[in-house]
Amino acid sequence: MEYEIIVVGGGHAGIEAAHIAAFKGHKTLLITMNKQNIGDMPCNPSIGGTAKGIIVREIEALGGLMGKIADRSHFQIKMLNNSKGPAVRSLRAQADKVIYPKNMLKALEETENLDILEGMVEDLIIEDNVVKGVILENTQTIKAQIVILTTGTYLKANILIGSENTESGPHGERRSNYLSDNLKKYGLEIQRLKTGTPQRIKASSIDFSKMHEENGDDCLWTFSFDEPATYKPNEQQKCYLIYTNENTHKIILNNLEKSAMYGGYVTGVGPRYCPSIEDKLVRFKDKERHQLFLEPESLYYDEWYLQGFSTSMPRDVQEKMVHSLEGLENAIISKYAYAIEYDAINPLQITPTLESKIITNLFTAGQINGTSGYEEAAGQGLIAGINASLKIEQKEPLILKRNEAYIGVLIDDLVTKGTQEPYRMLTSRAEFRLILRHDNADLRLRELAHQKGTITDQQYQNYLNRKKALEEGEKYLRQTKLKITSEIKEIFIQENKTVPVVTESLFDLLKRPEITMNFLKNFIEIPFTSDIEEELEIQIKYEGYIKKTYKEVEKMTKLEEKQIPKDIDYQKVKNLASEARQKLEKVRPISLGQAARISGVNPSDLSILSIYLKKEYGKYEQK
Template sequence: MYDVIVIGGGHAGVEAALVSARLNKKTILVTGNLKMVSFMPCNPSIGGPAKGTLVREIDALGGEMGRNTDKTCLQMKMLNKSKGPAVRALRAQSDKLEYPAEMLKTLEKQENLDLLEMYVKRLIVENNEVKGVELESGSFIQSKTVIITTGTFMEAKVLIGDKAIVQGPDDQKASVGLSSHLRELGHKTFRLKTGTPARIKRDSVDFSKMELSPGDDFAYSFSFEPEHLRILDKEWPCYLIHTKPETHDIINNNINKSSMYSGLVEGVGPRYCPSIETKLVRFKDKERHQLFIEPESASIDEVYLQGFSNSMPKEIQEEMVHSLPGLENAVISKYAYAIEYDAIDSKTLWPSLESKIVKNLFLAGQVNGTSGYEEAAAQGLMAGINASLKIEEKDPFILRRDEAYIGVLIDDLVTRGTSEPYRMLTSRAEFRLLLRHDNADLRLTDYGFNLGLISEKRYNNFNKKREDINSIISDLKTIFITPKREVTDYLTTHNLTNIKGKMPLYDLLKRPDINMNIIEDLFNYKFDTTKEALEQVEINIKYEGYIQKAIKEANKLKKEENIKIPQDIDYNQVQNLALEARSKLSEIKPLTISQANRISGVNPTDIQMLLIHLRKKL
């Protein structure tokens, strides 16, 4: 008897399995191919806008994705450095072969965790409560909870031109039967589509015709306590090119041969990462589209053509690739394809990611309608935590929208649902100034430690950083600067605005042209702390007004989060509630007034009627 069975070894599955095992739950990960755990069938990169913040949050809570990325990255850079801190994001180009290999080592070393190479056929369900799984071999495994993280494998079909093959990503076997079983149990499913571009032999590429896109010259890391820092002079380069008119002509002249536009595709594709055919159809006015040539691995002669996913026949793909600058003589090692798969209606889940239909069944990752490795890993972590808490009969761990992008992600899924592959975007977070890449540890490490996922040593280091930040901010309020000659000379020499009178360094740092380096230089003094702590000091002071405004708005949300809605409520008994609101509230079953307020079709008047009803029941 296991405490937790995790079905599927993708990014969601490994996080779920690791966290439940680390919480001392006897766990088994069941997946079709152990060598492909955490595999990257599409772009071998981690992070980017909003997604990078998800990875930092996973790390702050004790998850694995950040550490594994630091171990295996080929290149790393901070995006949007010239913009405000709310949209800055770290992105790493990972080694496609090393990433799963290192993750498998981590899984194999983890106590309380067994690994089984097998496909699951059905769940064992009694009285709407999951009791285990039935394997394709016909044998059974019993457990207290089950977490489904099947990614893009359920009833998967690979599509190239007019051909549809029942198959998972990268020639792996599709998961057949589990999807229909979930429908039998009452879960709605729908078809989604994603895709991947061609892979090119590196030695057939003429890089001299491309623009170099290097990584940053600073050793960033996703983990707040990295075990590995990359060696800057050994980074692998990326390159930038653009499509040409000839490329567009080839695609437009053969658009009816694409799986996307021939009628073969049933599922809805990702809006924010469209195929090249969709780009040309949707953005007809654009003369060219940006593409990146990115390394797949240090150990294989293969590069990835980012931005060029498609489902054209192979012979058309050859023409398309050869029309691009530097790829005139390119050799395609793997052709592009689209893939369709089944996902479940995420509105049938509680915010804990437990099914509302089958007790003790949790679902996480792309099976819930999301797109991307980072979104999957975040859900897997939360599902593993909540399955463990459910076994201990404790309240679920639910992050609010003002606490984490993870909170935004899951709330969007369970409250609003999705009809297309959901991608985490900074624009989805109304409190994005509070949910920054740089402060994920300050927001979430306390939770990770209290859950038992952060070691005491790491927690002590974190507390030292927090104390340093508070101490420096306090000092800057009490240390004053005056317009004496050496100060005005320094400011003038460095083309900085002079001061007119005595002022605290706290106020000086609010100026856009002043940073912590200047303050240290001006006073010939080095603060005894880390670069990350000084960054926090600077951001907190420079954006103080905006941050306080966001905190004030977040406090309103907290008040609504504290107003709980009984789960036995009959919305038909709530007077003056609109019919659409009755239907939506009955379907979603919100846990709080705050969640009810975010349901599409529920308006402020409906919320007031609901509040009146709840007060009468008190």
């Protein structure tokens, strides 16, 4: 058996990698331990969220699956941060844990050129530091030109509940015992990371009457740019908000040393931005209560996810903790919370295309690279799949820039700064977030996707149509003037808005912060669809800020264009601080821009490096 591309792992990264490679016409094999676990959501029952929702839109724009499958599989969806500004708006869908994997498997099975095989990969075929295929547990070998590892949390995974330590992947699935040791043997650096998941509660044992309802939005949203929404807003499932209390805190603090974390049973490093409940209490002693959310996992079984209550306490303490919560006094815990430790590689050993620097033709994506989250994994999987394909096609790789996509920020951060804890995407990590918005993901990426051959002609056409509608819409707003009649004047005054002195175009009126499209609709027809309306309103209203961001982008781009030759010998660059020299040798940045983002490389090191480059290589190689 021989394939062009083998993808190891059927999680969110593996799915996107395998799908896009097959879509691009490459004979692809996806190897997973259990076909039924493809697209499984072992933690929270949602797709999207702040920043993450924008990643899903980018995946969608680039031809990935996550967004459209989430659209077909959720029972609640809402737009987060609606009031805080356009750049940080982001969708979150409560995806059904039964339906989502089912739809995903179906989509993969319908993908041409893609085979799915159940099996456990424990080693790679490596010749002269080039990967040639994989070796399964049963010693079967399968050859391929490129291998993409998306092993998630399965490498030497251990599940910790109090002092119990079980060698196991999530859900009691088998772990991979040898693959990470073999990777180490080939020169990859292995680090131990940790994450965790909270309890699942039997719905029938919850008293919802004491809890605060959290509803979906009363309108239609989709991640997809190509498929309409199919749900009915009023049929969405509710989630609930509850709080910890004094008693909960007492139970936790009294039993602290029984937790795997504080009892010293854990060696992995956990994510700072998703702390366990005991972490929260220890770090923030003064806080009287913490928010928790109850979310249904599926409409097809009655387990609810207790978000915010992740812990590594023993079972008996977990019982007490859960029962101390209002509405959960009689709750039946169907699954206990646990911490999971697993092996990951050091992302400083991979390039921005997600190929290993150590082993040629080996790509990695998802949690193996040190990230956390379904969306972060899927984004990387997609890029790994695209770049693996492009490599086979002998074409230029796809490296998204920090000003093009959150996925670009994510990968640049990983390969430039490395990570000591599972990396979670946050809007604050994206310095150009104002131009990396939910609404413009297609405008940012579809042209690129079309060039790289990762979307269908229809998808490209949809983008062109939207672009045309935007152009026409802008023209309409510029040409249409609002004549201020006494009636209109009256409404302006009533609504406490400054009355325009002269007849202004709608375009100019919209520049004012207090004038919205909705307000203008009181007097004049605005013949756009809601997405065009949103897009234009943002572009007009925040033009000044957007321009400012582009100026910053320009500054970065200048540094980015100053390429550093691949063969540079940092030992020869005199006067670099030793920390900077070490970091530069490790990361081997492709440009001065990337070098500037390495922590430990100071402005003076950059000056020195830049002087050296000028002297040694004449003018910088310009892109």
